[in-house]
Amino acid sequence: MSPARTTTCPFCGLLCDDLEVDPADAKRAPRNACARGRDAYESLAAVDGPPQVAGRAVGLDAALDAAAALLRPLRRPLIGGLDVDIAGMRAILALARHLGAVVDHVSAAKQRNLRALQEFGAITTTFSEVRNRADLLLLVGDGWHRRFPRFIERIVAVDSDLFGPPSRRRIVTLNPIGRDTKAALPQDALHLALDVVPEQLPVLIGMLTAMVDDRPVDPRRSGAVAPALLERCVAWMREARYGVVVWTAADLEGSHAELTVQAITRCIRVLNGATRFAAMPLAGTDGDLTANAVQTWQSGVGLPACYGDGRVVADPERFASPAVLARGEADALIWVSSLGQAAIPAFDAGPTIVFGRADRVFDRSPDVFVPVATPGVDAAGHLVRGDKVVTLRLPAVRASDRPSVATALRGLLDRLGPPC
Amino acid sequence: MLTRLEGVRIIDPAHRAGGAVRDLYFRDRTIVAAPRDDEPVDRTWDCRGMIAMAGAIDLHTHIGGGKVNLARALLPEFAAAAPVPATDRCAPCTAGPAPSALATGYRYAAMGYTACFEPAMLPVNARQAHFEMGDTPIVDKGAYALLGNDDFLLRLLAGGAERQEIADYVGWTLHATQAMAIKVVNAGGISAFKFNQRSLDVDEAHVHYGITPRRVIAALARAVHDLGVPHPLHVHCSNLGVPGNVDSTLATIEAAEGLPIHLTHLQFHSYGSEGDRKFSSAAARVAEVVNASPHVTVDVGQIMFGQTVTCSGDSMMQHRNARHGRPPKWIVMDIECDAGCGVVPFRYRDRDFVNALQWAIGLELFLLVEDPWRIFLTTDHPNGGPFWSYPHLIKLLMDRSFRNDVLARIHPDAAALSNLRSITREYTLDEIATMTRAAPAQILGLTDRGHLGVGAAADIVVYEPHPDPEVMFAAPRHVFKDGVLVAERGEIRAVTRGSLHTVKPDFDRGIERKLEPWFARYQTQSMHSFVIGDDEVCECGHSARLIAHRCVRHG
Amino acid sequence: MTGLTFELRSVPPGIVDGSVLQPAALAGKSRAEIERLPLAAWNETLVVADLFALKGRDAQHVTIHGACDRFERLGAGLDGGTLTVVGGVGRYAGEGMRRGTLIIDGPAASHVGAGMRGGLIDVTGDAGDFAGSARPGAMAGMAGGTLRIRGDAGDRAGDRMRRGTLIVEGAVGGWCVSRMIAGTALVLGAVGPHPGHQMRRGTLLLDAPGCELLPTFNPNGRHDLLAIRLLLDSLAAHGPGVADYGRRAIGGLDRWLGDLAAGGQGEIFVARS
Amino acid sequence: MAEALVLDGVAIEDTFAEAFGMRATRLVVTAASPTWARHAAQTFTGFATSVIACGCEAAIERELQPGETPDGRPGVSILLFALSAKDLQKQLDRRTGQCILTCPTTAAYGGIAADAAKEWLGLGRSLRYFGDGWQIAKRIAGRRYWRVPVMDGEFLCEDTVATIKAIGGGNFLIVARDQSAALAAAERAVAAIEPLWNVILPFPGGVVRSGSKVGSKYRVLPASTNDAYCPTLVGLVPTKLPPGAGAVLELVIDGLDADSIALAMAEGIRAACRDGTRRGVLAITAGNYGGKLGPHHFHLHRILGALP
CATH class of the missing domain: 2.160.20.60 (Glutamate synthase, alpha subunit, C-terminal domain)
Incomplete structure (x- = not known):
């Protein structure tokens, strides 16, 4: 396999496709990668371990044989992780159907966006629209910066003249108090900072909504934010020709954050009565959008879901992996994870079988560990980008013996034989 | 392997074989002539008393891509209520208003459909569409790439680009997205909505580019024709769903300047604004023009009463119509300086005046457009209703007394405003076969589909005749896809992978010298990332076969 | 006639759909039929007799003794009669x-x-x-x-x-x-x-x-x-x-x-x- | 020839009152005090003597004690009659809107049991629009109400009221020596009927003097004065008045059912006849049109015979 000249980074939902691979040394992190991407590329290049059974190095076939032997008598496996590419997810679902497994993605946060979508709807936009069209950005929290390091560079700090001479963007930050993000903003942007205690964010969104909707609320009652700032923000929102609200669901406070997402969406709906406004719920990291998209198109329902007894049933609470594990309901844990490094939950009720990133380290060796190729690094793959619409192909940057998730799971499925 | 269907009545309008009884043979995946006497037949199916038709083709059904998946995600309560349990052949899934890809393939095949075409693939979303189609089992697939709201084209037009350059861009798009045809949705309107323009009629200027939908349609119809793409420009007209939109629809026909044009889900575009409620049927007016315009083909987009969900690229109109949606939750998206989408659930009710009249308007179109070679059976699945209501729709077309019984149950004011009761036409079996097989194959350029001639693909459906056409069409006795028995009496017997149909017109690669910097400067992916190669698209479809259709260049 | 009573004998291994244990679904059924009624679980279908002992007859008054939070949808869709769950x-x-x-x-x-x-x-x-x-x-x-x-x-x-x-x-x-x-x-x-x-x-x-x-x-x-x-x-x-x-x-x-x-x-x- | 019936010396003619089918509803109006409930009810039932020109017939049925009303406040029950449900709806909308919605502190409830309902009419259903979008629907104890913001707080009324089939035009005529004797007898009859449920006397004070016959010499008029009972026309037209009769007054009774009308007629006739010889009451008769007008016939002898 000849390495590609440019490549696409799989390590956050931005899927930056302007990374350049050093043709002389494919083990070096590609140029243009952010710190987060660099760490991951380098860490993956540094290891080259074989599969393991009970901590002992074995060949791939032996590892798959062992996994199949462990799984064959069991009835209630939980397949977790799911931070994989499309082909990997297809293979996971084939395995889940075979085993009657529960499947759940490691990131629960995107449920917040999904729940708000299912219970209210959404008005959203995509990266290139933001880049060329947005004259006002409301940046909620600091996840856009912390979790998506090149978001500003690639999407916001670009003077697009697509629709005429570029105008200075207006940016409102709704920051947790004490977390200053000003340094991350484009230098020339007009900036308004509404610092807010995280728990008060839904209250602030509500106040802004009521104000843009001309309801007789008293901005002085909104707590910490000065009424004049609120009024300025409302004026900017009304003046915007194309406003965009950006958030990262994982950073919204509290266990009912889907209400905050709905509140933002309601505000956007009101604004669209007169002008154009849209949401940009940044996501896509660790294949969260990918896993849910594949599950949704194949089965018609989302994650988490149970494939037991020849049915598919989705239930965000019952089949959430922490809940399943807490009840002691699962008799095996299969962790499939080729992108991220999230901790594998402790599990004692049966075997733990891990198809994981090659550089994963364990406190306690799982019963079986199969290092798998990371899409976009050791193997080609496809991921859904953070704005949900664009799916990109990620070429491999270097040759590798590691099997892809799809290959490894197909090997396992072949060994499991017909369903019991 | 040589297979014989013995003593079957052949309904094959492409060969004017209306009812001859004979043996039909296919070898492996292809229909063959009767073998020599000494040649052994491997398998014979006794089909005496039965009817054979080519596999049915749906040329406009939303089966894959972002908006369909959004629709699935939007309505978990309906999916949960519509489980499709596993069988020894089929995987478990669900079939809510936006059914899963798996259920889509199973149900189409069980109903005798062997090819389905996704009519609204956004170029930037093409990969996902191919993945979803790739996970739709058994049937053949293909997709129409959406143009006409993409900033690259609108800029070309506003800058007075040459006809050649537009054709090159359209040709490049067909290649890059692995598409089968070009569709335009609310020409310029989706883009205009992003500039806060709330409606755009055919001769109204786009607020930023200053060009009109008429210009966009003319340019695209010309480019598609010049490239020799078999399927004419597939047009979703301006002002979908707006009372009085008949004028926009007729202006759109005019905009094609005599070049071939296909008007899709025409029902949603055949509304007058007469009467107390300012909403009336303009089906007769539209049908008259269609009858007189041999370059025009149409599909209907019949609505069916019940819960469904509308998925459309037309964000402008979906935003406008969202307030009528039930349950009251909806999605609108602006997409990548390329397109948009809107997902709005609808519950069509027979006792609702507007819905009842929409139902009647669709049937009026079916019955007033005379040539079954130019009108196709669609519900614009799922927008007007699910594709599995086709057998019911066929019965409405074939059985006047049944039609009148239903007419008697709908909102009386709507029934009174429609001339449906006075229309006596009943479709014949031959006409149904034409509009569901022969004609769509012809208009798509699928030379080896839609008929039962020697050399055609062995996509064959065998029906047991039944006095009730709904029963007959719902669960054919045998369905063969590429020669494999895939369904019997509504049950799936084998899960195969259909092929992907694309076109590969010739164009000047020089257009990439403009496109590459365009992507670099304005898009958030490179041109290189955007293009889907042949190997890649097969990978999307689990190594499905790619069938690229030839284009004979005109311009 | 005494109300129909289900007495829990063993705790199910996971979540069970208990919606069948209610008057409309039980009315007119013999004890043997009730004991064979399916209770959907994760990857298996249990029957009533796997988990419960039965007493009484009157299906208009159903009592479940010893239920716990593993039983979901108890009384779901109830359309008359009385269902009492103790526990x-x-x-x-x-x-x-x-x-x-x-x-x-x-x-x-x-x-x-x-x-x-x-x-x-x-x-x-x-x-x-x-x-x-x-x-x-x-x-x-x-x-x-x-x-x-x-x-x-x-x-x-x-x-x-x-x-x-x-x-x-x-x-x-x-x-x-x-x-x-x-x-x-x-x-x-x-x-x-x-x-x-x-x-x-x-x-x-x-x-x-x-x-x-x-x-x-x-x-x-x-x-x-x-x-x-x-x-x-x-x-x-x-x-x-x-x-x-x-x-x-x-x-x-x-x-x-x-x-x-x-x-x-x-x-x-x-x-x- | 039927037996003669004489009550306290007053001859009861062997005839019948002829009544016709109507649609009716009962409305319970409450207020902060009996006075304000009465104000609302009196205004509501004003100009509602006859369907011929008023569109409906309505009157206060009874005043209600706090313990008798849905909200525990003093109130009044009103019966409203019209020839069809459509007419009833029109009158209900107008009269509730102008006379109850407007009256301080009031609330309006349906007074017909749901199980007796023949059909439902909108009450709050159309009045709510007065709230200009600020109205609130509320379901309380199985009934749906509208809360309409008004200047003294909220006007509360039920969404719908039930209607039932009812009877209009029960009647009897008091034939007396002179006007004062007729009036006194009529007042006694009214007082006897007033406490009864299910019936109203829609005419002023419960009494009508302008009894009518069908037709007129003037072609535009459908009805005209009942000349056979007019003392001032004796000698000019064929009279039905016995010798010595100087005045006649009529009581017209609308009721929710035949038994209630029969009871009211019997109670009224007995009261009118009480000590009749001394008080100058000569005879009791009733108005009918030979059975052509309505299906309900209240035979005076049968009514009184049924009651000892």
């Missing part, structure tokens, strides 16, 4: 019920009475989150009937509630009656943060003087409205706490209107101490 219940007890009485003598997990349309649910213990709400993704919560919780309720009680009456005699968690569409909720204990968030219409009656309301609720003054009097009179039979609240409401309750971020036609009443 706790899992999620979605009484979901979508239309008629009859569901007595839960113990605690209820989340989503008790989700989407109920009629009848009475009486929970003697505490209830989890989303009491009287809806399934995730569904648009309308409880749409009729009465849900009485004698203990505390969790977060989001009455979320998306559309009609009917929710009475919580203890405290409620956060986001009480979030996104309420209409209906009536009465909370006699303490109330958590953000009551009425995105409430569109409907009535929330609180007995928490000085509780903090969202700034998108505007004070409306003190009112003694005939409709509220009638309402409280009609609820007085649900216990002395409710009756006492009704007596204290005479002369007026402080009224707040909101949520102005969502149209603002809901009302929150707060009794003074």
Whole structure:
């Protein structure tokens, strides 16, 4: 396999496709990668371990044989992780159907966006629209910066003249108090900072909504934010020709954050009565959008879901992996994870079988560990980008013996034989 | 392997074989002539008393891509209520208003459909569409790439680009997205909505580019024709769903300047604004023009009463119509300086005046457009209703007394405003076969589909005749896809992978010298990332076969 | 004739759908038939006899002894008769019920009475989150009937509630009656943060003087409205706490209107101490 | 020839009152005090003597004690009659809107049990629009109400009220020596009927003097004065008045059912006849049109015979 000249980074939902691979040394992190991407590329290049059974190095076939032997008598496996590419997810679902497994993605946060979508709807936009069209950005929290390091560079700090001479963007930050993000903003942007205690964010969104909707609320009652700032923000929102609200669901406070997402969406709906406004719920990291998209198109329902007894049933609470594990309901844990490094939950009720990133380290060796190729690094793959619409192909940057998730799971499925 | 269907009545309008009884043979995946006497037949199916038709083709059904998946995600309560349990052949899934890809393939095949075409693939979303189609089992697939709201084209037009350059861009798009045809949705309107323009009629200027939908349609119809793409420009007209939109629809026909044009889900575009409620049927007016315009083909987009969900690229109109949606939750998206989408659930009710009249308007179109070679059976699945209501729709077309019984149950004011009761036409079996097989194959350029001639693909459906056409069409006795028995009496017997149909017109690669910097400067992916190669698209479809259709260049 | 009683013999290995254990599904069935009724679980289908011993006959009065939170959807779709569950219940007890009485003598997990349309649910213990709400993704919560919780309720009680009456005699968690569409909720204990968030219409009656309301609720003054009097009179039979609240409401309750971020036609009443 | 019936010396003619089918509803109006409930009810039932020109017939049925009303406040029950449900709806909308909605402190409730309902009419259903979008629907104890913001707080009324089939035009005529004797007898009859449920006397004070016959010499008029009972026309037209009769007054009774009308007629006739010889009451008769007008016939002898 000849390495590609440019490549696409799989390590956050931005899927930056302007990374350049050093043709002389494919083990070096590609140029243009952010710190987060660099760490991951380098860490993956540094290891080259074989599969393991009970901590002992074995060949791939032996590892798959062992996994199949462990799984064959069991009835209630939980397949977790799911931070994989499309082909990997297809293979996971084939395995889940075979085993009657529960499947759940490691990131629960995107449920917040999904729940708000299912219970209210959404008005959203995509990266290139933001880049060329947005004259006002409301940046909620600091996840856009912390979790998506090149978001500003690639999407916001670009003077697009697509629709005429570029105008200075207006940016409102709704920051947790004490977390200053000003340094991350484009230098020339007009900036308004509404610092807010995280728990008060839904209250602030509500106040802004009521104000843009001309309801007789008293901005002085909104707590910490000065009424004049609120009024300025409302004026900017009304003046915007194309406003965009950006958030990262994982950073919204509290266990009912889907209400905050709905509140933002309601505000956007009101604004669209007169002008154009849209949401940009940044996501896509660790294949969260990918896993849910594949599950949704194949089965018609989302994650988490149970494939037991020849049915598919989705239930965000019952089949959430922490809940399943807490009840002691699962008799095996299969962790499939080729992108991220999230901790594998402790599990004692049966075997733990891990198809994981090659550089994963364990406190306690799982019963079986199969290092798998990371899409976009050791193997080609496809991921859904953070704005949900664009799916990109990620070429491999270097040759590798590691099997892809799809290959490894197909090997396992072949060994499991017909369903019991 | 040589297979014989013995003593079957052949309904094959492409060969004017209306009812001859004979043996039909296919070898492996292809229909063959009767073998020599000494040649052994491997398998014979006794089909005496039965009817054979080519596999049915749906040329406009939303089966894959972002908006369909959004629709699935939007309505978990309906999916949960519509489980499709596993069988020894089929995987478990669900079939809510936006059914899963798996259920889509199973149900189409069980109903005798062997090819389905996704009519609204956004170029930037093409990969996902191919993945979803790739996970739709058994049937053949293909997709129409959406143009006409993409900033690259609108800029070309506003800058007075040459006809050649537009054709090159359209040709490049067909290649890059692995598409089968070009569709335009609310020409310029989706883009205009992003500039806060709330409606755009055919001769109204786009607020930023200053060009009109008429210009966009003319340019695209010309480019598609010049490239020799078999399927004419597939047009979703301006002002979908707006009372009085008949004028926009007729202006759109005019905009094609005599070049071939296909008007899709025409029902949603055949509304007058007469009467107390300012909403009336303009089906007769539209049908008259269609009858007189041999370059025009149409599909209907019949609505069916019940819960469904509308998925459309037309964000402008979906935003406008969202307030009528039930349950009251909806999605609108602006997409990548390329397109948009809107997902709005609808519950069509027979006792609702507007819905009842929409139902009647669709049937009026079916019955007033005379040539079954130019009108196709669609519900614009799922927008007007699910594709599995086709057998019911066929019965409405074939059985006047049944039609009148239903007419008697709908909102009386709507029934009174429609001339449906006075229309006596009943479709014949031959006409149904034409509009569901022969004609769509012809208009798509699928030379080896839609008929039962020697050399055609062995996509064959065998029906047991039944006095009730709904029963007959719902669960054919045998369905063969590429020669494999895939369904019997509504049950799936084998899960195969259909092929992907694309076109590969010739164009000047020089257009990439403009496109590459365009992507670099304005898009958030490179041109290189955007293009889907042949190997890649097969990978999307689990190594499905790619069938690229030839284009004979005109311009 | 004695009521039909199910006595738990063994705790199931995981969540079980118990919706079949109710009058309509049991009526007219022999004991042997009942023992063979399926109970859907994760990757297997158990039958009643795997878990329960049966006594009695009258299927109009069903009692389940020893249930626990592994049994979900007990009394779901109940359409008449009485179902009494002694011990706790899992999620979605009484979901979508239309008629009859569901007595839960113990605690209820989340989503008790989700989407109920009629009848009475009486929970003697505490209830989890989303009491009287809806399934995730569904648009309308409880749409009729009465849900009485004698203990505390969790977060989001009455979320998306559309009609009917929710009475919580203890405290409620956060986001009480979030996104309420209409209906009536009465909370006699303490109330958590953000009551009425995105409430569109409907009535929330609180007995928490000085509780903090969202700034998108505007004070409306003190009112003694005939409709509220009638309402409280009609609820007085649900216990002395409710009756006492009704007596204290005479002369007026402080009224707040909101949520102005969502149209603002809901009302929150707060009794003074 | 039927037996002669004489009550306290007053001859009861062997004839019948002829009544016709109507649609009716009962409305319960409450207010902060009996006075304000009465104000609303009196205004509501004003100009509602006859369907011929008023569109409906209505009157106060009874005043209600606080314990008798849905909201525990003093109130009044009103019966409203019209020839069809459509007419009833029109009058209900107008009269409730102008006379109850407008009156301080009032609330309006349906007074017909749901199980007796023939059909439902909108009450709050159309009045609510006065709230200009601020009205609130509320279901309380199984019934749906509208709360309409008004300047003294909220106007509360039920969403719908039930209608039932009812009877209009029960009647009897008091033939007396002179006007004062007729009036006194009529007043006694009214007082006897007033406490009864299910019936009203829609005419002023419960009494009507302008009894009518069908037709007129003037072509535009459908009815005209009942000349056979007019003392001032004796000698000019064929009279039905016995010798010595100087005045006649009529009581017209609308009721929710035949038994209630029969009871009211019997109670009224007995009261009118009490000590009749001394008080100058000569005879009791009733108005009919030979059975052509309505299906309900109240035979005076049968009514009184049924009651000892």
